[in-house]
Amino acid sequence: MSDQLSIYGDSGSGNCLKIRYVAEHLAIPYQWMETGVLTGATRTEKFLTLNPAGQVPLAILPDGRPLAQSAAILLHLAEGSSLIPADPYERALMFQFLFWEQYSHETAIAVRRFQKHYLGKPDDQIDPALLKKGYAALQLMENHLKSHDFFPANALSLADIALVAYTRLAHEGGFDLTPCPLTKSWIRRVEDALPIA
Amino acid sequence: MSDQLSIYGDSGSGNCLKIRYVAEHLAIPYQWMETGVLTGATRTEKFLTLNPAGQVPLAILPDGRPLAQSAAILLHLAEGSSLIPADPYERALMFQFLFWEQYSHETAIAVRRFQKHYLGKPDDQIDPALLKKGYAALQLMENHLKSHDFFPANALSLADIALVAYTRLAHEGGFDLTPCPLTKSWIRRVEDALPIA
Numbered sequence: 001m002s003d004q005l006s007i008y009g010d011s012g013s014g015n016c017l018k019i020r021y022v023a024e025h026l027a028i029p030y031q032w033m034e035t036g037v038l039t040g041a042t043r044t045e046k047f048l049t050l051n052p053a054g055q056v057p058l059a060i061l062p063d064g065r066p067l068a069q070s071a072a073i074l075l076h077l078a079e080g081s082s083l084i085p086a087d088p089y090e091r092a093l094m095f096q097f098l099f100w101e102q103y104s105h106e107t108a109i110a111v112r113r114f115q116k117h118y119l120g121k122p123d124d125q126i127d128p129a130l131l132k133k134g135y136a137a138l139q140l141m142e143n144h145l146k147s148h149d150f151f152p153a154n155a156l157s158l159a160d161i162a163l164v165a166y167t168r169l170a171h172e173g174g175f176d177l178t179p180c181p182l183t184k185s186w187i188r189r190v191e192d193a194l195p196i197a
Numbered sequence: 198m199s200d201q202l203s204i205y206g207d208s209g210s211g212n213c214l215k216i217r218y219v220a221e222h223l224a225i226p227y228q229w230m231e232t233g234v235l236t237g238a239t240r241t242e243k244f245l246t247l248n249p250a251g252q253v254p255l256a257i258l259p260d261g262r263p264l265a266q267s268a269a270i271l272l273h274l275a276e277g278s279s280l281i282p283a284d285p286y287e288r289a290l291m292f293q294f295l296f297w298e299q300y301s302h303e304t305a306i307a308v309r310r311f312q313k314h315y316l317g318k319p320d321d322q323i324d325p326a327l328l329k330k331g332y333a334a335l336q337l338m339e340n341h342l343k344s345h346d347f348f349p350a351n352a353l354s355l356a357d358i359a360l361v362a363y364t365r366l367a368h369e370g371g372f373d374l375t376p377c378p379l380t381k382s383w384i385r386r387v388e389d390a391l392p393i394a
Contacts, residue, residue, distance in 0.1 A: 052337050053297060065286060069300075072292035079285065088276065089262060095269035100250060102300050103266075140249050 005030040005077075006060040008047070010037045012118070014110055014165030015070040016057040021161050021194050022077050038118065071098045074158050083158045093152030097159035105141075108134035110166045113173030123174065134173065138180055141167070145182035149189070156193045164190040202227040202274075203257040205244070207234045209315070211307055211362030212267040213254040218358050218391050219274050235315065268295045271355050280355045290349030294356035302338075305331035307363045310370030320371065331370065335377055338364070342379035346386070353390045361387040 005023065007030050009016030023030045035041045035056050042054045051058045051068045059067045059076075067073055075098075078084050085091045112130040115121045141163065144151065151159040168187045170177060177184050190196075202220065204227050206213030220227045232238045232253050239251050248255045248265045256264045256273075264270055272295075275281050282288045309327040312318045338360065341348065348356040365384045367374060374381050387393075 052340060053301060061286070067286075067289050067293060069293040069296040071296045072289055075292050076285070076289040088273070089258070089264075092264050092269055092273040095272050096264060096266040099266040099268045099296070099299055102296055103304075104250060107300075107304070143249060 003062050005062055006033055007031070007073075008033045008035040008050075008058040008060070009056050010035055013037060013056065014169060015106070018070050018161055018165045019057045019059065019073050019077070021165070021196060022074050022083065022158070025083070025161075025194050026077060026081055028077055071102060071158075071162060074098075074162065078158055083156065083161070085153070085155070085157055090153050090157075094157045094159045097151045098162050101159070101162045104133070105137040105163065106166055108137055109170050109173050109175060112175070113166065113169060116174055117172040131174070134170070134175055138167070138170065138175065138177070138183060141186075142180045142183050145186050150186070156190065160186075160190045161194070164196075168196075200259050202259055203230055204228070204270075205230045205232040205247075205255040205257070206253050207232055210234060210253065211366060212303070215267050215358055215362045216254045216256065216270050216274070218362070218393060219271050219280065219355070222280070222358075222391050223274065223278055225274055268299060268355075268359060271295075271359065275355055280353065280358070282350070282352070282354055287350050287354075291354045291356045294348045295359050298356070298359045301330070302334040302360065303363055305334055306367050306370050306372060309372070310363065310366060313371055314369040328371070331367070331372055335364070335367065335372065335374070335380060338383075339377045339380050342383050347383070353387065357383075357387045358391070361393075365393075 005028060007016070007019050007023070009019060009032060011017070011034060020032065037056060041047065042056055048054055050060070050066045053068055055068060057070050057073060059073045061067060067076060075084070085094055108130050112126060112134055115126050116123070148154060150156055151163055164187055167183065168191065202225060204213070204216050204220070206216060206229060208214070208231060217229065234253060238244065239253055245251055247257070247263045250265055252265060254267050254270060256270045258264060264273060272281070282291055305327050309323060309331055312323050345351055347353055348360055361384055364380065365388070
């Protein structure tokens with residue numbers, strides 16, 4: 001137990017990097033505990049005691065209590081900050097995009113990136129549905145950005161940070177962002193706002 | 198545009214029924230717009246204008262603005278109610294379970310139920326990973342209930358409502374709850390608290 005936030009995370013995982021981005025943006029001190037998802041480190045008895053789901057990121061809050069699920073950690077760290085819109089409807093749309101990202105975006109773009117980039121699978125051994133689902137997610141984002149600068153509206157929110165994490169790495173999953181110029185501009189805008197090195 | 202909440206939903210979908218459970222529990226008046234996921238009703242031009250993701254549930258708020266994603270709708274409807282814990286850590290854990298449900302529970306238990314119960318697929322044509330993933334989710338819940346009455350703690354929260362929707366229908370996905378007596382008791386407890394007819 002320390003008096004500082006600890007983050008168990010894999011530096012190659014967008015879900016884990018989201019926590020780092022928010023902590024650094026909000027100047028919250030933290031200790032990063034590198035925990036590789038391919039090393040078995042999330043399946044040890046000790047880790048499963050802290051997070052029975054066996055997943056990173058896992059935050060150990062300054063009081064020693066554990067918190068899992070990337071978006072839940074983001075919401076906890078950002079409470080009271082401008083990353084959570086004050087307007088109830090905008091806040092509801094931020095939640096809409098946070099849940100959409102985990103259900104319809106990450107499950108295609110991050111999953112295909114993992115299989116291609118980390119497991120080294122050739123394209124013909126990857127479920128073709130992932131490519132279709134991922135491009136549908138990217139198209140939805142591109143359409144949203146025709147009338148907004150950020151997600152859900154016109155100021156940086158947690159939804160941008162959740163969405164940018166894997167969108168900026170989508171090429172590693174074999175996704176071509178050339179047909180998505182607004183998304184490419186938005187990635188740079190979010191990277192500059194955070195900033196992401 | 199009406200001055201009442203409208204919910205576009207499929208009565209067979211746990212994600213849609215969650216909204217009904219919360220609206221009824223909190224005595225929020227609503228109009229239910231039956232929208233079958235197998236009928237193409239979520240793919241019409243009109244529907245896609247309201248929700249580009251083409252999914253139900255979709256709420257049209259009393260002021261006419263749309264809101265998608267079941268958990269985002271739940272959070273909006275329940276704002277300020279006892280279904281969202283006042284304690285920051287308990288609230289964070291509620292979010293943890295809301296995101297976990299959509300990522301690790303629904304994607305196995307609801308998906309297998311859909312394939313078996315709605316599409317009528319025989320077991321040997323269903324990805325066997327769904328059974329394993331679903332039972333792992335059920336075991337995590339059973340373990341949690343060894344030391345808590347509800348999710349995340351000891352009073353009914355949105356996490357219970359999100360989790361109960363498909364857990365109570367898990368048998369339709371071929372999941373046997375016999376090894377999960379605490380989960381079976383919790384289902385009855387949540388059904389009684391809501392109540393679910």
